[in-house]
Amino acid sequence: MQIIKLEEPFDQKKIPDSPIVLAMGFFDGVHRGHQAVIKRARLEAKKRGIKLAIMTLTPHPSVAFRHIPSSKVTYLTSLDHKLTLFEHLGADIGYVTVLNQYLIPMGPQEFVDKYMAALHAQVVVAGEDYTFGKQEIANMELLPKYARKRFEVIKITHLKENGQKISSTKIRSCLDEGKIEEANELLGYPFENDGIIVHGKQIGRKLGFPTINVEVTKGERIPAEGIYAVRVQLLSQEIMGMASIGRNETFGKNNKPTLEINLFDFSQNVYGQKVIVHWYQHLRDQEKYSDVPALVTQLGQDERDTRDYFKGK
Incomplete structure (x- = not known):
């Protein structure tokens, strides 16, 4: 073109x-x-x-x-x-x-x-x-x-x-409410964000759920805070994972919102790489957990839910 x-x-x-x-x-x-x-x-x-x-x-x-x-x-x-x-x-x-x-x-x-x-x-x-x-x-x-x-x-x-x-305004409203599946239905394809992988606080790694931190391209809208099932285009691969948009309130107050993604069956060092995140399903809202073990238990459930969602897709 x-x-x-x-x-x-x-x-x-x-x-x-x-x-x-x-x-x-x-x-x-x-x-x-x-x-x-x-x-x-x-x-x-x-x-x-x-x-x-x-x-x-x-x-x-x-x-x-x-x-x-x-x-x-x-x-x-x-x-x-x-x-x-x-x-x-x-x-x-x-x-x-x-x-x-x-x-x-x-x-x-x-x-x-x-x-x-x-x-x-x-x-x-x-x-x-x-x-x-x-x-x-x-x-x-x-x-x-x-x-x-x-x-x-x-x-x-x-x-x-x-x-x-069907309007862009309605789709923005769906994203703001975390209704990613409804947004995708109106779009006719999975909503996506692109960005760059940057260094984070490496909290996920310490919990046994290492994440990539994505700095989304300036000006792009992102879904509401929550946990989502996603697929990520990275290094000519499409990788299944679970994404978190939130403030990590379990580990302190007044944190800025971040996009962190735990990529399944993937362990390469990819800082500085470009990614495209395809959003598929809202799994749950963000929660503040009373202790780290409770958070780890929930993350395990989130992974199972994500893998179940993508079975057969």
Whole structure:
């Protein structure tokens, strides 16, 4: 997939001179609703024998339009992960449009002219709630007017689960409540975080459950505190394990939250290595134990529960 960054003002020469079907959205999480938009666009591109392009934005529109500090915004998918998912869904071109000080005040007609028509879009596909600027003047109902018959507009209705719209907001809520299986159902794949293995306090090693400490990539959302069944991509392997997001309150107060993972049947020194953590099941909430033996007993049960969960999967 060709990745093209569009930062206003950009050079039109960056744009491939060939017709495309263009799927548009922010696509945080690239969940099943987003996938429906992209699959419809891919079908249209295949029917016409032209390339599929997908456009996303950076940073999150709430930073650009609602002035929320970027440090307060976390993402279901990093930009790199999002682009990888686009490629897996069949995109030929990934456009990354930067919401900078020149683009934010741009009117809807200029945006459509420059970021749809001038990209050689024959068809633009987006969800029914897609907006390109101020919602009341730049929505999917008005897009055909701004298109001026230069391209077709396809509006995709919301995909629903149990009568509720599948949305990034709902998935964030699930993660915040530790409902990882529900989040995965809405995503259509296991939620994941990536990061780097860093040095920790080596408490797990002393207990007989050595862990890797993962420093999650800045800006990525993580699940609620608790114990989870996970699979970890590390050194070209996928390793089963149990993850703990918590503060180790058994060993003191006011500790910062950490992500520690006990990898099963694995004992290599991997400090500094990159990892991808795939989250599968919430096993239990965090608890403060009265003594270390009680904690060790619970960790043994957590391991058995994790191994049982992954049997046959």
